[in-house]
Structures are given as C-alpha cells and as structure tokens.
Amino acid sequence: MSGTQPAGQPPVLLSARGLAKVYDGESPVQALRGVDLDLRAAEFVVLLGASGSGKSTLLNILGGLETASSGQVVYQDHDLTRAGDRALTRYRREHVGFVFQFYNLIASLTARENVEAVTEIARNPLTPEEALTAVGLEHRLDHFPAQLSGGEQQRVAIARAIAKQPDLLLCDEPTGALDSHTGIRVLEALDEVNRRLRTLTVVITHNAVIADMADRVLRLSDGRIVGEHRNATRRAPRDLQW
Amino acid sequence: MSVLVHKLARDLWRLRGQALAIALVVASGVATYVIAHSTMQSLALTQREFYRDSRFADVFVALIRAPREIESVITAIDDVETVETRARAAALVDVPGFDDPVSAEVLSLPDPRKGLNRLYLRAGRLPASDREIAVNEAFAEAHDLHPGDRLRITLRGRQRQVTITGIALSAEFVYLVRPGDLFPDYKRYGVFWMAREPLDAAEGLDGAFNDLLLRLRPGADPRPVIERLDRVLAPYGSVGAIAREDQTSHRYLTDEIRQWEVQATILPAIFLGVAAFLLNVVMMRLLKQERSQVAVLRAFGYNRLEIGWHYLMLAGSIVLLGSALGVAVGGWLGAGMSRVYQEFFRYPYLHYVLSTRVIASGIAVSAGAALLGAATAVYRAARLPPAQGMRPEPPPRYRITRFETSRLRHWLSPATRMVVRNLMRQPLKSGLTVLGIAFSASILVVGGLMEDAIDYLVDVQFRQALRADLTVSFDDVKHESVVHELAAMPGVHRVEPMRAVAVRLQAGHRHERSAIQGLEPDGRLYRLLDADFRPVAIPDQGLMMTDMLAAKLGLQVGDTVRVEVLEGNRPTREVTLVGITHELTGTSAYMRRGALNRLLREGDVVTGAFLGVERSALPRLYRDIKSTPRIAGVMNRQVAIDSFTETMAGNMLIFGAVLLVLASTIAVGVVYNSMRVAFSERERELASLRVLGYTRFETGMILLGEIATLTLIALPIGGVIGWWLSALMVEASNSDLYRIPVVIEPQTYAYAASVILIASTLSSLLMIRFIRRMDLVSALKVPQ
Incomplete structure (x- = not known):
C-alpha cells in the first residue's frame, strides 16, 4: 500500500490516498474512512467485504461513477478527485470497463449490438466478434438478452466491458446473481481476459472463495482496508467451489 | 386500508x-x-x-288580401286553437345620418288579449297612432335608436315621419334575416310594429288581412291543418302556409x-x-x-x-x-x-x-x-x-429487423442506429406513442376547422358564386326594360336581371319549399358552381339545383320534378333536372331566366338584378335607390361578408378559440406524458450507456432522437386523423341552412405541428434535466 515501486513490478495505474465518502442525508453515512490503495497494470485484485463495508462505493469512485468527499484518486497522472462530469465520462469511455451484478444489458440489442454500443465510441476497440469470442460466446452473436441464460448475459456484459480494451476492468459482484456452475464460467472469462489482455481487473465480492483466483486480496470493513495478502499462485476458476 | x-x-x-x-x-x-x-x-x-x-304561433301564412270574415272558417278547422290575423307591409326606411338603403318589414301589433307572437318590450311603450312604431332591438342598437327618436318610412310609395315609442323583441325574429339574404344585417333590415288600424289604412286592408298566425291544440299535427288552410286561402294569394318547423x-x-x-x-x-x-x-x-x-x-x-x-x-x-x-x-x-x-x-x-x-x-x-x-x-x-x-419480469422479446441487414445502417451514427433499432424493435410501443401524439395533433386540427371552414365558405359564396357588388330586389315583377334604368344609375357598370319565384318542389312523396332563380345565360355576377367550385353554364332548358336540395328530394339528373308555383295563379308544372350545382349555403334551384319566364307563361319579367358598381359611386347610387320606390331591398356583398363574420362566424370562432385552447392543453399533456414514460422506461438503459462512457449529450440524443422521430412520424398521421375527424364532425353537423366544408388551411396544420413541437421541445428540456440528475449508481443497482 505504499507509493514506492518495487523493482520488476508493473507500473501503478490507479492510486488512492485518504479516500473518504460521506452520503449526506438526515443521518449521514460514512461509507469510506480513509482508504489508501495502489493498483497496478495487469493485476487481478479481489476486494472482499460484507455488505455495507464500503466496497461498492470504493469501486464506483475508482470507476468515475461517483466522487469522493475527501482524499485523492489519481489515474496515471490525472486527478479524478477534481474532475467534472465531462472528464469522468471521458475517463470511463477511454479507460474503464464495468461489469455489474445485474448485467445491465440493453434488452433491445443483440449480444453483438450490445458490444457495438461500446466499440462504436471507443478509440481502439476489439471487434464485437473478438470480444464475444474472448468470453466464449462466438456462437451467440445475434441473440437478444432474453434468449440468453444469466451466465451468458453476464459474459456479454464482460465482452462489452473489455471490447474497448480498457486499462482497468471493474466488476461489482459479477457472480452475485448466478449459480456456482455458471458463476465459474463467468470467472473463467474474467481470468482469461486478465491474462490475455493484461487488463487490471478488480472484482468485488462477499464470496471469499473467489479470492483464491486473485494476485492480491484486499479486505474491507466499515469503510477501511483491514487486510491484504498476496496469493503465491492464482487458482484456476474451475478449481474453485462454493 | x-x-x-x-x-x-x-x-x-x-x-x-x-x-x-x-x-x-x-x-x-x-x-x-x-x-x-x-x-x-x-x-x-x-x-x-x-x-x-x-305565445309563439304554430302555423304561418302570408297572402295578398283576404276578408276578415274568413277568420271564422279558419277557426273551424280541426285542431286550430287561436287565429290571429295581421297586416304586413314592406317599408323603405330613411335613418338620419345613414346613407345606405334600409328596408323593414312592418307588422301590426298582436291582439293585446289573446294575440300570438307577443312582443317583449325592452324599452318604452307600444305604438298607438299612425305616426308611432316599435322597432326590433337589433335594429335600434345598430343605429343607436331610442324611444322618442324619429325615422322616415315609405309605405306603399307614401313617405311619413314616425316616432319610435318602444324597442321590442319577438320570438318570431330571434334570428332575423331579410328574405333572400343568407345572413343577418341589422343595420339595413329591421322589423317594425305599428298599431293595427293605421297599418290597415296604409296598406288598404280595411276589413281584410294579409298575414295569418295559428296556434294549434297541444300535440296537434300541423300537416292536415296546413292542407285545409291552403285550400281555404288559395283564392286570396297565399303562397302556402308553413309550419313552425319551417319558419326561418x-x-x-x-x-x-x-x-x-x-x-x-x-x-x-x-x-x-x-x-x-x-x-x-x-x-x-x-x-x-x-x-x-x-x-x-x-x-x-x-x-x-x-x-x-x-x-x-x-x-x-x-x-x-x-x-x-x-x-x-x-x-x-x-x-x-x-x-x-x-x-x-x-x-x-x-x-x-x-x-x-x-x-x-x-x-x-x-x-x-x-x-x-x-x-x-x-x-x-x-x-x-x-x-x-x-x-x-422476464426481459421483453425482440427480433432483428430488416434495418440491420440494410446498407443504410452503415451510414448512420451509433446513436442514430440505436434510435432506429429501438423504434423498429418495439413497434407496438412506438406505435402507441405515435398514436397518442397524432391524436393530440388531430384535435388541434379539428380546433382550427371552424375558422378555416368559415373563410372558405365566405370565399366560395361571396367571391366565386355571388360576385355582384349589389343585389337589388323589386317590390313586384317588372318588365326587363328596368335593366336600362338600373344601368343608367351612377356607378353601375353591369346589370344582370333575375327572376326569383317561390315554389314547392315535389318528387315522389318528398317535397321542399324553395325558390327558383332565373339567371342570365352569360351571367358573370352570379355564377353556378360545380363540385370543384368552378363556374358552370346554365343549360337552355330545364332546372338545376344544389346538391343539398337534390339529395333532399332524392333526385338525380334526368329526373322530373313537379314545380308548384306559390305566386300569382299558382300553376303547377313539370321540369327536368338537368344539372347539379354545388354551394355551401341554401337549397336553391336555378333556371335560365328565359326558360323560367316561359315556364310561368309570362313575358320578359324580372324581380331583381345583380349590379356591378364602382365603389366610389356607392353613396350617390344609394341616394338614387332610396328614391326609387320599386326597389324593396338592396344587399351589399361586402356588408354581407362583414355582417356574417361579425355575427354568425363570431359565435363559431369563439367556440373554435375555446376548443383550440383545450386541444392545446391535451396536446401538451400527451406529449409530456409520452416523454416522461419513455424516460422512465429507458432510465436504466440510459444509465448503462452513461457508465459505458456515453456523454450526457449522446445519451440525451438517443432518448430525444427517439421521441423526435416518433413526433415527426406522428405529425402527418395527426394531420390525416384531424382531417378525418373534421369530416366526421362536418358530416354530423351539416344542415340545410349551410354546409360547413371540410377545408383545413396549411396554417392550421402548421399551428397543430408547432404546438406539438413546442410541447416536445419543452418536455425535452425537462428530460435533459432528468438525464443530468440521473443517479447512475442506483439506477444500475436494482435487478432488471
């Protein structure tokens, strides 16, 4: 969690310092209480935490969906803390891929078209076919979300997220709505993308088993990072079980 | 609960x-x-x-002169409850400070005890002497006349000075229009009342009458009464009794x-x-x-x-x-x-x-x-x-449309493509939105119908058909040589004489009261029009009539019509229908004047004329006309147009304006709701796009592009539905007095379109605000 860069390690892509977030309201909620964090290119990071631990808030701030109340987030040399909507939109458009628990595919578009929605506005995208092949859906190109299973829909969401060749891929409970068998297929897709495209991948989950496939595991509790460890070896998703 | x-x-x-x-x-x-x-x-x-x-009468009769003794015969007719004889006269009126010729109908006062068509006095008292009259309120107001004011009137060629004693209203003249005119002209036509005796004296009706009112027993059928009455009064120059339902x-x-x-x-x-x-x-x-x-x-x-x-x-x-x-x-x-x-x-x-x-x-x-x-x-x-x-809820099912395989696709921007896709893949939803907006546009079109139709009606009636600056009518039939006298009057550059005669037309069991107008063959001042309102020539022989009259009588070209003349010795003739004319008002019949004269077995006589007049010479011409006792009535076309737009059209226009406001409210309501619904249905999708890196502008364009497209599709459909609804309304409201044409001006369509577009723009601004305030995180958190 220090800013120093050990020799031989990939560069730091995203770093947070003293990150805090308070949700205003009748009874203000402190979601983050000073988080320091460095994320490196090509890393696979799992953020573990119970519900209400602040992990989603952290992910949203890292992804430019929300802004912090205090502290600083720097992406390469851009300060996201002070960025306005326009700059954050550009940041998301050019660098970030999102995967959500509930897929959020556009129902009226086919798998291919859902990916196209991104490739059409990206600077150096994969083709929709390449992206869908990467998640093993090359045979489902022209199917609508309604014609796909939950796991397939989530894989389309992953294909959509990686098609722009993002620098970081942020996944919020990507297997939360899926059974274990399907969930593992989705994790395989994420693992594959991370290895092949060397995309910094951050997965948040409350499922501790998933931690075994990560390079690094961070534990969040009550808005703070309370633990960190590195796996000596990453386990293949198919060896996971829950 | x-x-x-x-x-x-x-x-x-x-x-x-x-x-x-x-x-x-x-x-x-x-x-x-x-x-x-x-x-x-x-x-x-x-x-x-x-x-x-x-005590409004049930039956009305005008005749030339009948002795009062006949009253007892009429009273004896079954179902007759009250008989009221009257004296009726036509008068020329000289209103101080008003140059135009003014005419009036003068009626004797109803019997004070059991009289019919009693007057409602607005001011003053009823007249008593031969120098006193009561005038109808509209006329009094048009000239700012009050009890005590004086007028000069000419009865039977004799001028006299009279004093107004009262201003009155009558159920008989709630809608007052000079016979032969289409629209009221309160400045130039009035109804006066005089005491019975002096009017009898002026008209030479001592011991006689020339007008009759009947009140029937409640629920009585007027038809048998009228049949009897016509037989009784035929020798006295009756033009036929009319029931209340035919009273103007x-x-x-x-x-x-x-x-x-x-x-x-x-x-x-x-x-x-x-x-x-x-x-x-x-x-x-x-x-x-x-x-x-x-x-x-x-x-x-x-x-x-x-x-x-x-x-x-x-x-x-x-x-x-x-x-x-x-x-x-x-x-x-x-x-x-x-x-x-x-x-x-x-x-x-x-x-x-x-x-x-x-x-x-x-x-x-x-x-x-x-x-x-x-x-x-x-x-x-x-x-x-x-x-x-x-x-x-399971996600809705969609299918690939032809658009995806078409070449056009590659020319469109991603946002446009998304708009087209969304519209084509949700045809039902798109269709409903289009229908909603189209209906509101159509209501606006219907709202504008009144004004357009009235403009058109005036144009057809007063610019295409009647083109005479002045139309004069004589107090009786005149020899056609009167044309030369008229032509010699100041400012008159064209005279076309005409012969009008009151008739009852019969075809099978159907019959209608109407008038046949005998027109000059090469007439330019009064033209008959075809279905496209282009002038048509009058054939040498035979009768023409308006399509409305033909429809009422169930006649087609080539059929024979029985013509019962209601004047003179009341001959009955058979004529062939040779053509149909198209007018928006009235149910008239036409013939060539020569043919009509021959049909009536009379010489070259006329009852009126159409005049083309220099506008600048009008005041002098009016002075001349006033001193010509033979001229019983004058209609000025421009004045008729003005009075029409002021009075009748006024009412329709007021309601039209109200309608337009209500229709605009509906349009705004529909458009706003359609947009609001479209936004809430798409909120999650729009949020997804924002997360993927679409800017607010791009996201807004997808939503607004969709709505703009639907609105643009809806506008022409709304125009068509509006036209159709207008036709439906017109169809239901056509009467024999006038027919509202289904005419909708481009401006009305333009107005309808702009109201919708303004409503859409304002709603769009609101939607843009919604997009700005959209909470990306929470929009994506809930399951689909």
Whole structure:
C-alpha cells in the first residue's frame, strides 16, 4: 500500500490516498474512512467485504461513477478527485470497463449490438466478434438478452466491458446473481481476459472463495482496508467451489 | 386500508407532474362536454320559455288580401286553437345620418288579449297612432335608436315621419334575416310594429288581412291543418302556409341547437378518448414498476379486489381532480358562451342551466373512459401470482429487423442506429406513442376547422358564386326594360336581371319549399358552381339545383320534378333536372331566366338584378335607390361578408378559440406524458450507456432522437386523423341552412405541428434535466 515501486513490478495505474465518502442525508453515512490503495497494470485484485463495508462505493469512485468527499484518486497522472462530469465520462469511455451484478444489458440489442454500443465510441476497440469470442460466446452473436441464460448475459456484459480494451476492468459482484456452475464460467472469462489482455481487473465480492483466483486480496470493513495478502499462485476458476 | 391510503397519497405526489398533465387532459375533455351540453340545454330551455311566454304561433301564412270574415272558417278547422290575423307591409326606411338603403318589414301589433307572437318590450311603450312604431332591438342598437327618436318610412310609395315609442323583441325574429339574404344585417333590415288600424289604412286592408298566425291544440299535427288552410286561402294569394318547423328563425335556432348537440357528442368523445388512452399508458407503466410491490401486498394477504381498488383509486383521484377542474372551467366558459348567444339571438333572458345531470354525466363519462383505460393495467397487475410477481419480469422479446441487414445502417451514427433499432424493435410501443401524439395533433386540427371552414365558405359564396357588388330586389315583377334604368344609375357598370319565384318542389312523396332563380345565360355576377367550385353554364332548358336540395328530394339528373308555383295563379308544372350545382349555403334551384319566364307563361319579367358598381359611386347610387320606390331591398356583398363574420362566424370562432385552447392543453399533456414514460422506461438503459462512457449529450440524443422521430412520424398521421375527424364532425353537423366544408388551411396544420413541437421541445428540456440528475449508481443497482 505504499507509493514506492518495487523493482520488476508493473507500473501503478490507479492510486488512492485518504479516500473518504460521506452520503449526506438526515443521518449521514460514512461509507469510506480513509482508504489508501495502489493498483497496478495487469493485476487481478479481489476486494472482499460484507455488505455495507464500503466496497461498492470504493469501486464506483475508482470507476468515475461517483466522487469522493475527501482524499485523492489519481489515474496515471490525472486527478479524478477534481474532475467534472465531462472528464469522468471521458475517463470511463477511454479507460474503464464495468461489469455489474445485474448485467445491465440493453434488452433491445443483440449480444453483438450490445458490444457495438461500446466499440462504436471507443478509440481502439476489439471487434464485437473478438470480444464475444474472448468470453466464449462466438456462437451467440445475434441473440437478444432474453434468449440468453444469466451466465451468458453476464459474459456479454464482460465482452462489452473489455471490447474497448480498457486499462482497468471493474466488476461489482459479477457472480452475485448466478449459480456456482455458471458463476465459474463467468470467472473463467474474467481470468482469461486478465491474462490475455493484461487488463487490471478488480472484482468485488462477499464470496471469499473467489479470492483464491486473485494476485492480491484486499479486505474491507466499515469503510477501511483491514487486510491484504498476496496469493503465491492464482487458482484456476474451475478449481474453485462454493 | 389506511396504509394503502398513505401509499396512494405518496404515489400521487411522486407522480404529480404526470398526474397533473393527465388531469388537465381529462379537464379539457370534461370542459368541452360541459360547455357543449350546457349551452345546448340553455339554448333549448330559453327557446321553450320564450316561445311559451310570447305565445309563439304554430302555423304561418302570408297572402295578398283576404276578408276578415274568413277568420271564422279558419277557426273551424280541426285542431286550430287561436287565429290571429295581421297586416304586413314592406317599408323603405330613411335613418338620419345613414346613407345606405334600409328596408323593414312592418307588422301590426298582436291582439293585446289573446294575440300570438307577443312582443317583449325592452324599452318604452307600444305604438298607438299612425305616426308611432316599435322597432326590433337589433335594429335600434345598430343605429343607436331610442324611444322618442324619429325615422322616415315609405309605405306603399307614401313617405311619413314616425316616432319610435318602444324597442321590442319577438320570438318570431330571434334570428332575423331579410328574405333572400343568407345572413343577418341589422343595420339595413329591421322589423317594425305599428298599431293595427293605421297599418290597415296604409296598406288598404280595411276589413281584410294579409298575414295569418295559428296556434294549434297541444300535440296537434300541423300537416292536415296546413292542407285545409291552403285550400281555404288559395283564392286570396297565399303562397302556402308553413309550419313552425319551417319558419326561418325557428329553423335556424333549432339548427344551432342541433349543432351544439353534435359538438356535445363528438368532441368530448374525441377528447375523452385521448384522455383514456393516456391514462392507460401511464397506469400500465406505473403498475409495471409496482409489480413487486403488488406481489408483496398479495403475499401479505391483500386480495385482488383490494389491490385493484387501490390502483383504481389512484387513477380515480386523477380523473376526479381533472373532472372537477373541467366542470368549473366548462361551467364558466359555458355561461360565457350562453351570454354570447343571448346577445346574438337577443333573447329577453337566458337561463344558463348547468344541470347536475350534465355535471354527473360529464364526470361519469370521463371517469368511465379513464378507468376503462386504467382497468386493463390494474387487472393485469392484480392477476399475477405473488411469487411470480416478486421475481424480476422476464426481459421483453425482440427480433432483428430488416434495418440491420440494410446498407443504410452503415451510414448512420451509433446513436442514430440505436434510435432506429429501438423504434423498429418495439413497434407496438412506438406505435402507441405515435398514436397518442397524432391524436393530440388531430384535435388541434379539428380546433382550427371552424375558422378555416368559415373563410372558405365566405370565399366560395361571396367571391366565386355571388360576385355582384349589389343585389337589388323589386317590390313586384317588372318588365326587363328596368335593366336600362338600373344601368343608367351612377356607378353601375353591369346589370344582370333575375327572376326569383317561390315554389314547392315535389318528387315522389318528398317535397321542399324553395325558390327558383332565373339567371342570365352569360351571367358573370352570379355564377353556378360545380363540385370543384368552378363556374358552370346554365343549360337552355330545364332546372338545376344544389346538391343539398337534390339529395333532399332524392333526385338525380334526368329526373322530373313537379314545380308548384306559390305566386300569382299558382300553376303547377313539370321540369327536368338537368344539372347539379354545388354551394355551401341554401337549397336553391336555378333556371335560365328565359326558360323560367316561359315556364310561368309570362313575358320578359324580372324581380331583381345583380349590379356591378364602382365603389366610389356607392353613396350617390344609394341616394338614387332610396328614391326609387320599386326597389324593396338592396344587399351589399361586402356588408354581407362583414355582417356574417361579425355575427354568425363570431359565435363559431369563439367556440373554435375555446376548443383550440383545450386541444392545446391535451396536446401538451400527451406529449409530456409520452416523454416522461419513455424516460422512465429507458432510465436504466440510459444509465448503462452513461457508465459505458456515453456523454450526457449522446445519451440525451438517443432518448430525444427517439421521441423526435416518433413526433415527426406522428405529425402527418395527426394531420390525416384531424382531417378525418373534421369530416366526421362536418358530416354530423351539416344542415340545410349551410354546409360547413371540410377545408383545413396549411396554417392550421402548421399551428397543430408547432404546438406539438413546442410541447416536445419543452418536455425535452425537462428530460435533459432528468438525464443530468440521473443517479447512475442506483439506477444500475436494482435487478432488471
């Protein structure tokens, strides 16, 4: 969690310092209480935490969906803390891929078209076919979300997220709505993308088993990072079980 | 249930924008209903009361001269209750300071005890001597005359100075128009009343009469009475008795009331139909969002009825709010409309009735329409088994359209492609939105119909058909050489004589009273028109008539018509119908003058003439005409147009304006709601796009592009529906007095389009605000 860069390690892509977030309201909620964090290119990071631990808030701030109340987030040399909507939109458009628990595919578009929605506005995208092949859906190109299973829909969401060749891929409970068998297929897709495209991948989950496939595991509790460890070896998703 | 009541109140508050828009739409529909019904009822009630108070006659006869002894014969006819003989005279009037020729009908006062068509005195007293008259109120007001003022009138060529003693109203002249004219002209035509004896003396009617009124026993059929009466009076120059239903003023009034009946039926149906449609869309949308809540309530043990009731109450509250507003606004405007009519018809009083029945039925009809709209949505929601309802709804099914494989696709931007895709893949939803917007555009078109139609009617009648600057009519038939005298008058550059004769036309069992006008073959001042309103020539022989008259008689070209002349020795002839003319007012028949003269076996005689006149010479010409006793009436075309637009058209235009305001309200309501619904349905999708890196502008373009496209598709459809609804309304409201053409000017379409576009733009600005404030994180958190 220090800013120093050990020799031989990939560069730091995203770093947070003293990150805090308070949700205003009748009874203000402190979601983050000073988080320091460095994320490196090509890393696979799992953020573990119970519900209400602040992990989603952290992910949203890292992804430019929300802004912090205090502290600083720097992406390469851009300060996201002070960025306005326009700059954050550009940041998301050019660098970030999102995967959500509930897929959020556009129902009226086919798998291919859902990916196209991104490739059409990206600077150096994969083709929709390449992206869908990467998640093993090359045979489902022209199917609508309604014609796909939950796991397939989530894989389309992953294909959509990686098609722009993002620098970081942020996944919020990507297997939360899926059974274990399907969930593992989705994790395989994420693992594959991370290895092949060397995309910094951050997965948040409350499922501790998933931690075994990560390079690094961070534990969040009550808005703070309370633990960190590195796996000596990453386990293949198919060896996971829950 | 108290929790559900809280929920209801909060739902209403949450939906306040949409609820208000729907309430306004409902209010507009109810207001139209209330205005039309209350005006119709008020007019009808006032008519009944005025007729009763003034002992309005059931049968009317004009004749040349009959001895008073015959009165006892008439009284003996079955079903005759009261007989009133009158003296009637035509007068030329000289109003100080007014150059135009003025004519008047002078009538003897009704019998003070049991007389019919009693006068309602507005001011002053009834006349008594031969130097005193009462004048009708419209005429008095047009010239600012008051009791005590003096006029010069010419009766039978003798001029006399008379003093106005009273200003009066009569049920016989609620709608007052000079015989042969289409529209009222209060400045140039009046009705005067004189005491019986001096008028008898002036007209040489001592011991005789030339006009007759009958009152029949309640419920009696006037037809057999008229048949007897015609036989009795034929020797005395009667042109045939007419029943009340054919009396000009009564017919016009009845027609006006009927027009309101049409307005009261068709317009509210259209307006409320749109409101119901809107409510349906909104309720469907709302209940879709409430799906899981409905399921939870069901799981707790609320039954379908309770839940259905809860949501119907939601719709009902909106409808009730709208109805209350509609009744208030409608009552207010209806009372105003009735006052306009009271002025126009010069009723002595007008009882504005806003009956509880109208209010109740207005609310019931709108509530029925709206709840019908909501019912399907509510039913669907309540029917769902709870467990299924709590699971997210399966995503809708879509299919690939031809657009994807077309080459066009590659030329479009991603956002445009997305717009096209969305529209094509949800044809039903797109179709409903288009229909909603199209209907509101169509209402605007219907709202503009009145003004356009009136402009067109004036154009056809006064610029295409009647082109004479002045139309003069003589007091009797004259030899055609009178043309030379007219041609010699100042400023007259063209004279076309005509012969008009009152007739009864009969074909089979159908018959109609009409007049045959004998026109010059190469006439330019009065032209007959074909279906496209282009001039047609009059054939040498045979009769032509307006399509309306032909339809009434069930005649086609080539058929034979029986012509019963109602003048002179009243011959009966047979003529062939040789052509149909097209006019927007009146049911007239035409012949060549020569042919008509031959038919009547008379010489080259005329009863009037069309004049082309230098405008600058009009004052001098008027002075000359006034000193020509033979000329009984003069109609100035420009004056007729002005008086038409001022009076009759005025009423229609006022209602037209009201309609336009209500239609605009509906249009704005529909457009705003369509957009609001489109936004909430797409909120999650739009949020997804924002997360993927689409800018606010791009996201906005996808939503607004969709709505703009639907609006642009809806506009021409709205135009077509508007035309169609106008035709429907016109079809229902055509009368034999005039026919409203289905003419809609480009400006009306343009107005309709701009109201919709402005409404869309304003709603778009609101949507842009929604997009700006969209909470990306929470929009994506809930399951689909």
